Amino acid sequence: MADGSQRAFWSGHFAFVLAAAASAIGLGNLWRFPYLAARYGGGVFIATYLLFSLTLGVTLLVTEIAIGRRSRQSQLTAFRELGYPRWNIVGVLATVVPLFILPYYNVIGGWVMRYFVAYVSLVAGGSGLENPQAFFDSFIAAPLEPFVYMVVFTFVTCAVIVMGVRNGIEKSNMVMMPVLFLMAVGLAAYVACLPGAGEGIRYYLVPDFSSCGSMGKVALGAMGQMFYSLSLAMGIMITYGSYMRRGDSLPRSAVRIVAADTFVAVLSGFMIIPVVVIFAAQSGSGRAAIDAGPGLMFVTLPRVFASLGAAGAWVGLAFFVLVLFAAFTSAISMSEACVAAVCDFFHIGRNASVAAICVWCVWIGSLSAFGYGRWSAFKPFGMPALDFFDSSMNVLTPIVATLICVFVGWAAKPRLVTDEAGMGGRAARLYSFMIRYFAPLLLAAILLSEVCRSLGIGGWSI
Numbered sequence: 001m002a003d004g005s006q007r008a009f010w011s012g013h014f015a016f017v018l019a020a021a022a023s024a025i026g027l028g029n030l031w032r033f034p035y036l037a038a039r040y041g042g043g044v045f046i047a048t049y050l051l052f053s054l055t056l057g058v059t060l061l062v063t064e065i066a067i068g069r070r071s072r073q074s075q076l077t078a079f080r081e082l083g084y085p086r087w088n089i090v091g092v093l094a095t096v097v098p099l100f101i102l103p104y105y106n107v108i109g110g111w112v113m114r115y116f117v118a119y120v121s122l123v124a125g126g127s128g129l130e131n132p133q134a135f136f137d138s139f140i141a142a143p144l145e146p147f148v149y150m151v152v153f154t155f156v157t158c159a160v161i162v163m164g165v166r167n168g169i170e171k172s173n174m175v176m177m178p179v180l181f182l183m184a185v186g187l188a189a190y191v192a193c194l195p196g197a198g199e200g201i202r203y204y205l206v207p208d209f210s211s212c213g214s215m216g217k218v219a220l221g222a223m224g225q226m227f228y229s230l231s232l233a234m235g236i237m238i239t240y241g242s243y244m245r246r247g248d249s250l251p252r253s254a255v256r257i258v259a260a261d262t263f264v265a266v267l268s269g270f271m272i273i274p275v276v277v278i279f280a281a282q283s284g285s286g287r288a289a290i291d292a293g294p295g296l297m298f299v300t301l302p303r304v305f306a307s308l309g310a311a312g313a314w315v316g317l318a319f320f321v322l323v324l325f326a327a328f329t330s331a332i333s334m335s336e337a338c339v340a341a342v343c344d345f346f347h348i349g350r351n352a353s354v355a356a357i358c359v360w361c362v363w364i365g366s367l368s369a370f371g372y373g374r375w376s377a378f379k380p381f382g383m384p385a386l387d388f389f390d391s392s393m394n395v396l397t398p399i400v401a402t403l404i405c406v407f408v409g410w411a412a413k414p415r416l417v418t419d420e421a422g423m424g425g426r427a428a429r430l431y432s433f434m435i436r437y438f439a440p441l442l443l444a445a446i447l448l449s450e451v452c453r454s455l456g457i458g459g460w461s462i
Helices: 013-024 027-039 043-071 075-081 085-123 132-140 145-162 165-192 197-205 215-229 236-242 250-283 295-306 311-346 350-369 385-411 415-421 425-455
Strands: none
Touching: 013 165, 013 236, 013 250, 013 311, 027 043, 027 085, 027 197, 027 215, 027 250, 027 295, 027 311, 043 075, 043 197, 043 215, 043 236, 043 250, 043 385, 043 415, 043 425, 075 085, 075 236, 075 311, 085 132, 085 145, 085 295, 085 311, 085 350, 085 385, 132 145, 132 295, 145 165, 145 311, 145 350, 165 197, 165 250, 165 311, 197 250, 215 250, 215 385, 215 425, 236 311, 250 295, 250 415, 295 311, 311 350, 350 385, 385 425, 415 425
């Protein structure tokens, strides 16, 4: 096994938790969690999400971090380094995931950057967001603009990665994450003080079993949101775990990562749901505004901000700064998983690896960037390129996670993780049950729901 003597390390436990939390806190926290909570009974969804985060989420986080720290390798070579070369196919699949998610994620990051620029212009007295739907449609269908913003977003991300683990990832997180937290708290406090916000807060927090639909869909929606929100099965936590020092507690780190991720997800509901409820009441749009789904961030919220009067431009600017930081922190973590895999497998330097991943992202990302414009005719399985990649990876990730559970639970045995994590007695027995039986069962449910959603079976729309 590699001793990791030439490998970079986080400067301390806090740096690792902050980096892992930065990876987990992304766009899904800021738009998907609020609209799922609004759709599935408010407090019912939130409580279900917390339950799965503290059970399935912590179990899978501890597992992936332990594999990384024990092997001192990224996901592509970790299983071989642990002495199970036949299981390296899991590492290959776990590398495919970020390699294909990152390019289209950078496209969406470019969209966020475009809205940030638009709100800077609006604050300065400009215009352009009078009709949010027309603005969004014209932007994503533009012949060149989405590609340019994707390239800029990609280059900024790669500039952070090329500086290394401590000087790049760690230092950028030390700046962006505190700002993100403070802005999230500030926006939530501002929204809470708006006239009529109390009704929106009640709508968000009070359990409503009459509007949540079946508890099965609530549970599957909460599990799926938790799974993707925590950056599981993407190689990220294995890679970040490989930079973790031996003396740091894995279980405590996992709980803190889940806590930070959940805090921002729940807080995003306080930022978004009350203002949307106020807007719905004023405009008469009812649940259509609340159930806007993916269009919530780029169409509905700009309408909501416009309804706030002169302050709306500043609120919109603050919101998209927050979202931009969240997009960057997640893109940085996925980029690092890809770069580390290239470094470990090909034994080449970081600069060359970053250059290779940057070229890959621009090349593959162009399919999604032009997918609603000049290359709109390219529709694999009848879907725009971005939707195709998203659906494919949402199916692949629970497969990868299930294989990791089978590997740890039955091939290598749970002691691989419990010894590395310093768990014994009741904690070790509980972990063994979770990784062998409970986690694979829930992951199979997530996989089934994603397949149904992707194929449109049974009206599944989460």
